[in-house]
Amino acid sequence: MSETTTTKDIVELLLEDHETAKALLTKISAAAPEQREALFWELVPELVRHEVAEEVVVYPTIRSEAPDGEREVEPRLHEQQEAEELLDQMEGLDRSSAEFGAKLAKLQAGVLEHAHAEEQNILPLLRALEVTKKRVELGARYERAKSAAPTHPHPNAPDTPPGNKVLGPITGLFDKTRDALKGM
Numbered sequence: 001m002s003e004t005t006t007t008k009d010i011v012e013l014l015l016e017d018h019e020t021a022k023a024l025l026t027k028i029s030a031a032a033p034e035q036r037e038a039l040f041w042e043l044v045p046e047l048v049r050h051e052v053a054e055e056v057v058v059y060p061t062i063r064s065e066a067p068d069g070e071r072e073v074e075p076r077l078h079e080q081q082e083a084e085e086l087l088d089q090m091e092g093l094d095r096s097s098a099e100f101g102a103k104l105a106k107l108q109a110g111v112l113e114h115a116h117a118e119e120q121n122i123l124p125l126l127r128a129l130e131v132t133k134k135r136v137e138l139g140a141r142y143e144r145a146k147s148a149a150p151t152h153p154h155p156n157a158p159d160t161p162p163g164n165k166v167l168g169p170i171t172g173l174f175d176k177t178r179d180a181l182k183g184m
């Protein structure tokens with residue numbers, strides 16, 4: 001515990017992340033198309049770091065320590081997977097297009113639903129876990145995981161040849177982040 005960088009417990013940190021993501025999504029939805037690019041690339045690393053840090057720190061704890069944990073984790077992972085796919089699709093779309101707007105609305109609804117479900121189902125399990133010390137330890141691990149995550153996707157990566165485009169930059173970023181946080 002000597003290198004603890006936070007005194008916040010995991011519940012507070014997750015609530016903060018949810019507020020940050022919701023605020024950014026609201027901002028992008030209201031933004032003029034020319035402002036969307038910068039905001040989009042602000043949102044992407046936020047969601048990536050939250051999702052992957054949750055995958056490596058929070059969900060395994062819920063699975064192993066909460067009764068029926070697996071049942072709560074599966075749908076949450078599924079929601080995060082959907083957000084990842086939407087971001088990946090949005091990346092290639094004109095920011096001023098109706099299609100981008102439609103995907104953004106879908107992402108926003110999905111993130112709201114995910115945050116709500118986590119607050120209803122995951123946070124009570126975390127609160128019930130153990131004494132506060134345990135939640136602070138988890139909070140510290142979660143923050144360490146988030147800060148170790150690569151934060152810069154490459155929005156201007158050169159085009160991959162057609163037919164060769166297996167991974168979009170965002171999927172690549174998720175994978176890179178998963179690799180970087182493995183075992184944290």
Ligand SMILES: [Fe+2]
Nearest residue numbers: 051054114118
């Ligand atoms: Fe989440």
